[in-house]
Amino acid sequence: MSRFTSKSARSHPTDEQGRALVALPDDGSLLACAVCGRAVSAATLDRWGHVSVAVRPGGVPAGLAARHTRSVEVPLGLCDQCEQLLADAEQATEAHPKFLSAAGPGRAYDLVGGILVGSAVLDHPAELAVSPVTDLPDAVEALGSLGWRACFHQQLHGDRVGLQGHAAAEPWGHVPEALRLQLRATLAKHRTERLAESAPPLSVPCPAAPTPSYGGTAVSSGCACCGVAAVDVPAVALVRHGRAEVTRDTWAPLDIAGDLSAHLCPACQAAYEKRGGFGAACAEIALTSFLDPRLGTQWEIRAELQGAELDPPVRTYADLVRAAARTGRPNPPPCATPWAHLGTVADLDRLRQEIARGLGLDLGTSPAVTR
Numbered sequence: 001m002s003r004f005t006s007k008s009a010r011s012h013p014t015d016e017q018g019r020a021l022v023a024l025p026d027d028g029s030l031l032a033c034a035v036c037g038r039a040v041s042a043a044t045l046d047r048w049g050h051v052s053v054a055v056r057p058g059g060v061p062a063g064l065a066a067r068h069t070r071s072v073e074v075p076l077g078l079c080d081q082c083e084q085l086l087a088d089a090e091q092a093t094e095a096h097p098k099f100l101s102a103a104g105p106g107r108a109y110d111l112v113g114g115i116l117v118g119s120a121v122l123d124h125p126a127e128l129a130v131s132p133v134t135d136l137p138d139a140v141e142a143l144g145s146l147g148w149r150a151c152f153h154q155q156l157h158g159d160r161v162g163l164q165g166h167a168a169a170e171p172w173g174h175v176p177e178a179l180r181l182q183l184r185a186t187l188a189k190h191r192t193e194r195l196a197e198s199a200p201p202l203s204v205p206c207p208a209a210p211t212p213s214y215g216g217t218a219v220s221s222g223c224a225c226c227g228v229a230a231v232d233v234p235a236v237a238l239v240r241h242g243r244a245e246v247t248r249d250t251w252a253p254l255d256i257a258g259d260l261s262a263h264l265c266p267a268c269q270a271a272y273e274k275r276g277g278f279g280a281a282c283a284e285i286a287l288t289s290f291l292d293p294r295l296g297t298q299w300e301i302r303a304e305l306q307g308a309e310l311d312p313p314v315r316t317y318a319d320l321v322r323a324a325a326r327t328g329r330p331n332p333p334p335c336a337t338p339w340a341h342l343g344t345v346a347d348l349d350r351l352r353q354e355i356a357r358g359l360g361l362d363l364g365t366s367p368a369v370t371r
Contacts, residue, residue, distance in 0.1 A: 018177025020169040030167065031075055035082035035117065037152035037168030037175075044077030051076055053156045053164075074164055076153055081171070085120065089113035111140060114147030115190075118183045121150050121172045142186045150175045150183065189239075196239040201232035204243070204250050206334065212261040219321045222334025224254055224262035224278070225286050227317030227341045229334035231265050254278060260318055267338070274300065283314040290338050291352040298359050310355070317341055 014020045022039065024030050030039045034048040050073045078086075093100055093112045100108045118124075148154055152174050156163050168174040206229055208220040222229045237246050252269040254262045256278060264272055271286035272278055281303060287310075289296025303309075320332045320341060335341055342348060356363045 014173075014177075018180070019175070020173035021163070021166040022169045024165055024167055028075075031077040032152055032163075032167035032174075033079040033082055034076035034153040035085065035151050036079060036120070036171040037155075037173060038079055038171050039167040040077040040079045042075075042077065044079070045075055047078035047083060048076045048153075050074065051153050051156065072164060074156055085116055086113060089116050092116070110148060111144030114144035114149075115140070116147070117150055118143050118147030118187060121147070121175055121180065122183055122187060124187060140190065143183070143190050146179065146183050146186055150179055193236055193239050196234075196236040199235035202235050202238055203230040204233050204238075204247050205230040206263050206265075207247055207251055209253075209261040209263060212255070212258070216256070216259040216261065217318065217322050217325050219260065219262035219318050221331065222317050223251075223265040223268050223338070224260065224318040225264055225268035225271070225283055225316050226290065226338035227320075227335035228265050228338045229336065260322075262318060265338070280309065280313050283316050284310050287314050287339060287342075288355060291348060291355070292363055294363065295352060295356055295359070295361065298361055299355065302359060315342065 024032065024039060029042055031042050031045060032038070033040045033044075034051070053072050053074050054070070089109060089112045093105075093108045096108075096112075099112075102108075103111060150172065152163070152168065155174055155176075163174060166174075206220070206222050209218045211218055231250050233246055233250060241249075250266060251263040252266075252272075254260065254264050254272075260278070264278075267290065268282070268286045271282045271289065274285055275281040284303065285296060285300055288299040317332075317334065323329075324331050332341065339348060342351070352363065
């Protein structure tokens with residue numbers, strides 16, 4: 001648990017910004033802690049030192065700020081708890097080498113230190129807030145940045161009311177209520193992300209395709225190539241970015257003027273990019289790669305060098321939708337798994353073996369196709 005005692009219920013009177021402050025004695029015997037703001041002995045000055053702060057008085061228009069801004073040297077100390085907090089930040093940073101590598105030493109320390117500060121401001125268990133992430137999600141960035149902003153020495157910069165000569169009446173008492181609200185919201189988002197990191201993947205269904213501008217067929221319920229109705233994505237991606245953005249990033253739009261309006265799943269989009277278009281060659285690469293990655297690699301090489309084609313041609317899900325439209329029948333349902341419209345697992349494995357024999361490959365007896 002946090003070493004600090006700040007609670008949601010403030011125990012001292014607050015000003016109009018929600019800050020609880022006390023005046024320091026004029027004899028210089030006490031200083032404000034540079035991090036949590038509480039009053040500490042002037043003997044701790046050597047732990048932090050003087051901070052040069054640019055301040056301007058309140059009521060000065062923004063256009064005249066430069067003229068009225070002055071530089072003030074403010075002596076700050078460091079309490080035992082905050083000295084330990086900074087040591088914990090350094091230790092936590094070194095304990096997560098992937099995080100350290102992704103962020104860089106200085107930035108990693110700032111982010112972890114900010115997270116520990118933000119956790120202390122809210123009296124939140126810091127262990128829950130520190131995560132060995134490697135991709136620096138927005139919540140970690142925001143929590144680290146907001147946490148450092150909550151430090152007393154950071155609040156001094158640009159202060160119009162005047163923290164100089166004051167200390168926090170209680171640890172973190174100087175933190176404005178607006179910043180506390182931001183910290184609470186960001187920490188809640190970070191906690192949700194942490195829980196989502198260990199959650200099972202979630203399905204993102206194929207989005208509806210717009211009606212083709214110049215006629216043609218709209219495929220709205222599954223991948224135009226393999227027919228799969230939904231793609232599994234990490235739960236944390238949905239928490240961080242939202243379903244709409246993840247859907248856009250997962251399903252690639254396919255628009256062939258006068259012919260087709262649809263979407264491709266990530267695997268079939270990769271095949272589309274390799275072949276430079278949507279057609280038999282794209283479908284063959286997508287299908288063979290799904291049946292067995294070794295098969296997909298060899299088929300791609302053979303098709304590139306010799307122009308090999310599967311016989312009979314691969315029927316895509318879009319082919320089935322087109323056929324239904326021509327005959328006035330309802331659209332066929334999308335596939336629960338890729339290429340299920342071509343048959344059962346056994347059917348697909350027989351097809352896998354047939355293609356392998358044609359390429360002179362021995363894939364063994366264990367089937368690669370599972371559902």
